[in-house]
Amino acid sequence: MRTIALGATLTLSSLTAHAQIEPLDRIAAIVNDDVVMYSELEQRISSVENQIRSRNGVMPPREILQSQVMERLIMESIQLQIGERSGIRIDDQTLNNTMQSIAKRNNMNLVEFKAAIEADGASYAEAREQVRRDLTINRIRQARVNDRIRISDQEVRNFELSEEGQYELSADYRLSHILIPLPDAASPEQIAQAKQTAGKLYQELLAGAEFEKMAITYSRGQSALDGGDLGWRKADQMPSLFASQITSLNVGEIARPIRSASGYHIVRLADKRGDNKMMQRQYDVRHILIKPNEIRRDEDARILLVQLYDRIADGESFEELARAHSDDTGSALEGGRLEWVNPNDLVSEFQQVMKSMPHGEVSQPFKTQYGWHILEVLGERNQDMSLAVKENRIRNILHNRKFNEEVELWLREIRDDTYVELKI
Secondary structure (H helix, E strand, O other), X not given: OOOOHHXXXXXXXXXXXXXXXOOOOOEEEEEOOEXXXXXXXXXXXXXXXXXXXXXXXXXXXXXXXXXXXXXXXXXXXXXXXXXXXXXXXXXXXXXXXXXXXXXXXXXXXXXXXXXXXXXXXXXXXXXXXXXXXXXXXXXXXHXXXXXXXXXXXXXXXXXXXXXXXXXHHOOEEEEEEEEEEOOOOOOHHHHHXXXXXXXXXXXHHHOOOOHHHHHHHHOOXXXXXXXXXXXXXXXXXXXXXXXXXXXXXXXXXXXXXXXXXXXXXXXXXXXXXXXXXXXXXXXXXXXXXXXXXXXXXXXXXXXXXXXXXXHHHOOOOHHHHHHHHOOOHHHHOOOOEEEEEOHHHOOHHHHHHHHHOOOXXXXXXXXXXXXXXXXXXXXXXXXXXXXXXXXXXXXXXXXXXXXXXXXXXXXXXXXXXXXXXXXX
C-alpha cells in the first residue's frame, strides 16, 4: 500500500537539511484549529531542496516550491488533527523500530545514525518526532481509506484471466550465481581451464559447500560480493540459457555449469514463489466453551465444563450439550462444530490439544484466553489452498491500486472541508 515519504524512505540528508535554519515566530497559515509556522515552512523547503540536490534534480522556482511545500504542510496538519480526534497514537516501541529501519537503510546502526544527525547540527529528537507524525498520517490513511475499497468477485476473475494478471501470478525465482569468466577470443586451453574450475566448484557445491562463500571467493559476476544473489526474477527476466534449466529445478538444487560467451555459469534455485501448490493440514473439530463472566468465576467455569465432560462420557450427546451450554455462540448452533479449520487460525493451546487427540475422543478440559474448552477431533485432511492463496494475492494487488486512487480522493475531500487561511 502507499506509504508516506518520510515514514518509508527517510534518509539522513532529509533529516539534516534544515539544521542551520533559524526559527521565526510568524504564522504562515491557519488550518482549522492549528497553525503552520513560517519557520516550519522554511525548514521543510530547505529539506526538499537538499533532497533534490542529492538526486541531481532540477530545482523549481522558489515561489513554486514554496507553494507546493505549504500545501503539503497544510495536508499534514489536517490529517494529524483527524488522528488526534480519532485517538491514534504511535507508541515508542513502534517509533524505535522505525528509526532502526531508517538507520539500516542508511547503512548504519541506530547509534551511528543518531551521531550522524547530530554531527550535521540537527536534533535527533526532532527527527524522531517527524517520523512519528509521518507514521501517524500513514495509520490515519489506512484506517480511513481501507473502508472505502470494495473488490468484487468479477474484478478478481477479470484480473486472473487478463494477460497482466497471468504475468503477475506466474512464478518468481530467486537465483544464486557464480561466474567463471572467459576472455574475448579465449584459447582452447583457457576454455578447458575455466570448464575444469567450474566443474570442480560444482562438485564441491553438491558435496555441501556453502554457495554464498564460494560465490564471494570464486565468482567474477557483478553479484559476487552479495554471495551471488541475483534477487527475484520472472522466467522471462533471466537469460534464456538460465531459464531453460532453472524452471525445472527444485528449490535448493544447482544446475550443471552452463557455457556462454562470457564464461561458465553455476546457478542455484535459491527460492521460488507464486505457483507452488500449497497444502494445508485441516481438522474437522467440535468443542464446548465455557467463559468466566461477572457472575461466574474462572473456577466455576472449569467445574461446569468438567460436569459436561462427565455427562458426555456417560453417553449424553456432545451436540446437544454444546447447543445448550457452549458460550461460543457461532459453533453452538452447529452442535459445537467448527468444521474444517486451519491450525494457524487457532490459539496455541487449542492447537496443541487438537493435534494430540485421537479421533473420536473428547479431550480433558483445558484453558485458553477465551475460557475453558473440551474438544473432539472428527477427522483430518490435507487441503490444497493454492486457489485461496491466489485469490488473496489478486485481491491484494487490486486493493493496493485502489488504495492509491482512494487516498487522492479522500485528501481532496478533507481539504475541501477544511478552513485554511494563508498568511504569506
